Amino acid sequence: MPNGNKLWGAPGGGGIEWLPRHVGRSRALEIILGGDDFDADTAELYGWINRSIADAELDSYVDRLARRIAQMDETALATAKQLINLRSPVPAIADFEETFRILAKVAGSEGAKEAIRRSKANGWGTEPLEIELPRYD
Numbered sequence: 001m002p003n004g005n006k007l008w009g010a011p012g013g014g015g016i017e018w019l020p021r022h023v024g025r026s027r028a029l030e031i032i033l034g035g036d037d038f039d040a041d042t043a044e045l046y047g048w049i050n051r052s053i054a055d056a057e058l059d060s061y062v063d064r065l066a067r068r069i070a071q072m073d074e075t076a077l078a079t080a081k082q083l084i085n086l087r088s089p090v091p092a093i094a095d096f097e098e099t100f101r102i103l104a105k106v107a108g109s110e111g112a113k114e115a116i117r118r119s120k121a122n123g124w125g126t127e128p129l130e131i132e133l134p135r136y137d
Helices: 015-023 025-034 040-046 055-070 074-087 093-107 110-121 127-135
Strands: none
Touching (some): 015 025, 015 093, 093 110
């Protein structure tokens, strides 16, 4: 998993809110502050993703999962999702807004601007890299 934190040290788009909930505080600090890339097996071990699936097996896995879910009663599905959401620590909208305000302030610093300039010079945030991102290891 390419780690965009190499840009200037802080993920946006909910990364700060969700990552510690999935991997715990210590691993979130390692991932965010370390800025390293992680393979799928490590991400699975950390709890960052549900499972690591080989490319050749992905389509059949998703197809089987989708078919099983499609056979379930809609009310049962909705109820299960509602209960899981009630029992899981889900960030509030205010959390996302606060993080955005803080990161916007940090992004205006000279250090962050320079890091972003260097990253863009290396292709980050450009269309060719974004399209080919899965090929970059």
